[in-house]
Amino acid sequence: MLLAQASTSLLPVDLYATLPFWPLLGAIFTGIMIALRLKAERAFWPVVLGVGVSAVLGVILFFDLPGMLPHKADAGVTGHVAEAAHEYHDPGFTHTIYNWISLGDENSLKHDQWISVNFYFDGLTGIMIAFVTVVSLMVMIYSIGYMRDHHGHPERGYERFFAFMGIFVFSMAMLVFAGNFVLLYLGWELVGLCSYLLIGFYYKKPSAAAAAKKAFIVNRIGDFGFALGIFALYMFIRPLTHSGENPLDYAVVFHYIGELSQGKITLVALLLLCGALGKSAQFPLYVWLPDAMEGPSPVSALIHAATMVTAGIYMIARCGPIFAASQTALNVIVVLGVIGAMLAATMAMAQYDMKRILAYSTISQLAYMFVALGCSTPASGVFHVFTHAFFKALLFLCAGSIMLQMGHIIDLRRFSGLRNILPHTKRLMLIGCLSLAGFPLLAGFWSKDEIVHASFVYHPIVGALMLITAGMTAYYTFRMYFLCFHGPLRLPKEAGDHPRESPPVMIAPLYVLALGAIVAGYVGVTFTMLMGDSFLGFLKPHGYFHHYLHASTVVGGEQHGGGLWLMYVSSAIAIAGIWLAWVRYGDAPVEDPDKAALGGLWRLWNAKYYLDELYDRLFVRPLRGLGRFFFATDNNGIDGLIWVVTAVPRAMGGGLRLLQNGALQGYALGMVIGLTVIVLLWRWLEINGA
């Protein structure tokens, strides 16, 4: 079966399977450069080249993949899976590299089952790997110029930064390629580790170290659930499998999931959801993401906006057959998504730190994707993941560019009117903001509108809340934009006398991302001549992207037709939001007009609903108390216990020492006593007929 597919592909599958390892190789090279204490100046080369090779492979794979996948018609040939009487047809194929962990050996047992190192290829893989590698490459190139001090010399830890980023791209690619849950979990934890290391990149800064710890610990809570979910899957699925079917492979799990009871499926789905909530920073586990902005801006752009945080959405979309079978889990996802979207959007309206505003907006946009997943239109969610990656990475990198020129000041109250100093950044930021705000015809508009439409089909109230959030998004995005670029020129003293535009090595990749922020949406749109059935007369939602995703494990209800009126409404809302922001913040007032107008509500938003404080009271302090308790028990209790346990040998030793003059005889006596006890024990057992 595999051979037949390989013949129809442009490059051999084995070559595609090397994709994750190029950045790792680059990271290892950089590591060697660190070990040899070479000059930091060129440390980026191995990693950038490695990621470059991955990006090329990723893009080729994206176009190559549809031809490689098994066609619906000959799904019956794809082996054991289709033979059973179930409706599930494996839409992709699993490429096994080697067998890793034995779950029963073919020699001794009937079961030839393994946890393999295998990659799963389907439409979702193609989409994810293409944008992950391309965006990564752009961010890497940007970082070459960004991770420097104001003299243009590499910052301290320049090499370390690139090594970690290389490992991150490797881990993310592994996460996307993984063909079974164990490998998925491995990639999942590795990206978490990279995130931790990179948030704490400036580890000498206490706030950065604390943020890194917070991110890691909050993610542990989610990952605990995720791990339990995988255990549960193994427990439920394994008894159903036959020899030759690895019980944690996607293909096998999705094949048998229908045979489980509703309760078991819901349990698995909710446990897996825990992991997604942590990794994708959703309510109630979102608290780590705003703090994660302590890391360098390229890290925020790549890991905490474009790629890693979408892993949760990826995972739920990947597990489509599991989630689709549990309406309860889907409802939970919708509720959490709506709460998260509104909560984060309102918090974003009352912040001054640019990167934090973007972080809250990321949480809010991720919540949109969650709502899409919950409304049984996961394809729309993945579409938003795709477009969001471009414009959010663009926005973060623009913020980084501003931050670099403002002497690492990012507080919107400290500067304004930068339009003439940073012309390129301003233009790029405008594109990013428009796309995020859902301005018609830009990338963000198409994907967000699909989600809003799906939520209206799900329930009108959910749809209305999504629309309101969309308006807020447009408003806070442009509040940030106007405060930054409009009004009179004001500079912080940290910026020096002559701040100037960032170097081309930083600006050039931004133009690529900006292009993506404009046109990425058209992958999911069809051009049409039918006037009555289309937006503005020639555009119709649902396009190539969705057809591409058909051949994937992303299952759910089809996007319903109609809803064109909604596109006009949401366009109007987006423009209204931008207009309102223009009216209130167009000249970048020093006194915040909202602060006065909204009063208590604004203060509540500004203080993030006091949720951090609440968590501190509810969880952090009790846990710290518990920690102290354990520490005390360890110091007194356990040591005491050990003292008691060792008292017997000590007493014995003491007793023996009285009898003996030296250790040797004591040891020999001990051996003989032991032997005697064993023989006596045997006699006793014989007599008692054991």
Add this chain to the structure above:
Amino acid sequence: MPSAAFAISITSLVPELILAAVGCVVLLMTQAKSGSVRRAVPGITLSGIVLAILILRFGHLLGISVGADSINGGLVFDGLAGFVRVSALILGVLIVLVSWVQPADEERGEFFSMMLFSLAGLMLVGPSADLIVLFLALELVSIPTYIMVALSRPGPRPLESATKYFYLGAMAAAITAFGFSYLYGVTGGAALDAGAVDRIVDALRDPDSPAHNLATIGLLLSVVGLLFKIAAVPLHFYIADVYQGAASPVAGLLGFVPKLAGIVAIFKIISLTGWATTEGALFWILWIVAVLSMTIGNVLALRQTNIKRMLAYSGIAHSGYMLVGILAGPIVAGERAESIMGDGTAAVLYYVVIYGIANLGAFALLGLLRVRGRPCETLRDVAGLLRYYPSIALLMALSMFTLMGMPPTPGFWGKLSIFGSALAAAEFAPALYHDWIIALVIIAVLNSALAAAYYLRVIAAVLLFESDEPAEPTPREAPMIGALLCGFLLLVFAFYPKPLMRLGRDASDRLLVPPPTVQVESTSAIVAEATLLDESPPF
């Protein structure tokens, strides 16, 4: 006729003979006046081992049959023999590298010749299918190790350790020999073949037969005596003193060579019972020994701040885990579909090798480091290594994680397969034993958690703590290469454990099928004599 048989056995023993011959050459080199000749000793030792590996692997191309699947003169070259020979030689390379510079120049020849003899002994334990050959091979493993401990470094400490080790070892060997003599009495011959298994099994099944007590006590004494080799309770007393007294690389060797020899010998003895380990008196004895070994080893290790002593005590605990796998036996769950891993002995073999590599790696790193000119031993000595010597610190952490059984290190796969096979055995065992095996696994898992405490303490010291007076690595390439190779092998077996597990599986395959009885004229007289003995009551 005898000459033909003799020829076969000689060619199949070529790898062992190479080691012995190189050992003799190296021993003679001690007498050389020139220092440069003496300095060549480790290199010659290493090339001898490499040559043995090449012969073992490619000998058939030269027409040298190294004894694949052949039986002659008390030796059976089956999968188990292959496993022992390969792992002994590969670990041998690591051991030579690690102890490259160990003893003073004058004693280097003796030291390395003893190492070669010991390795040759280990390689003979694998194929031995005869009580006498087995005993001789075991002593060939042990006696050189006593000398190595004494020679490993200057001063009175190693001499004291070696003396203790020697006397206690001699006592344990006496216990084993005593047990062997009983077995000889029951089976009527020294051969460990199908006939012997039949006799022992018959004797064990029938409590009223005169041979019953003889067989049981023979088995018990043999196994208990062998517990010394693997340092399990109650024959564990020597281990901490010996490890501490010996130089670090020798302590690393002691964690593998005698342990594998002991484990394989125990396999061979228990094979005589037809692997009915999950029933009868032997079950309870092994159960108690396993629990006590794990618990006592871990509790003692928990209190140590001296890393060498800690590793010594933890070695007792690891022997306890291995005994769990021995209790599970080979391929217990042949027909069971629900088991995770059904092969306890294969798991144990895998685990011995992994433990050997990790332990050797840890000791090699300790041996590399010096604090104010003296060897590095305590937690305080290794504190803050990460800052100054990151590669040493990371290798140390890798070794400790493996010993601890942290996934995905190979130590975890080893523990997983051992405990998994024990659970499979529980499914298969009679009702009474079922719960006790489950309890044993629970105790073993709890013990693993307990062990994590002291391994993590080393990792924390190495990676997290600061030190005003960090240890200095001695600038020695060979031991560093050895340590790096240990780390490399651990990584390979972490992500690709299949080949080693497969080797272990092949080794364990034959344990349930004893070699057929070969009727040789010279032994038939003994058999006749023994049948007479059988008829008269022993007590």
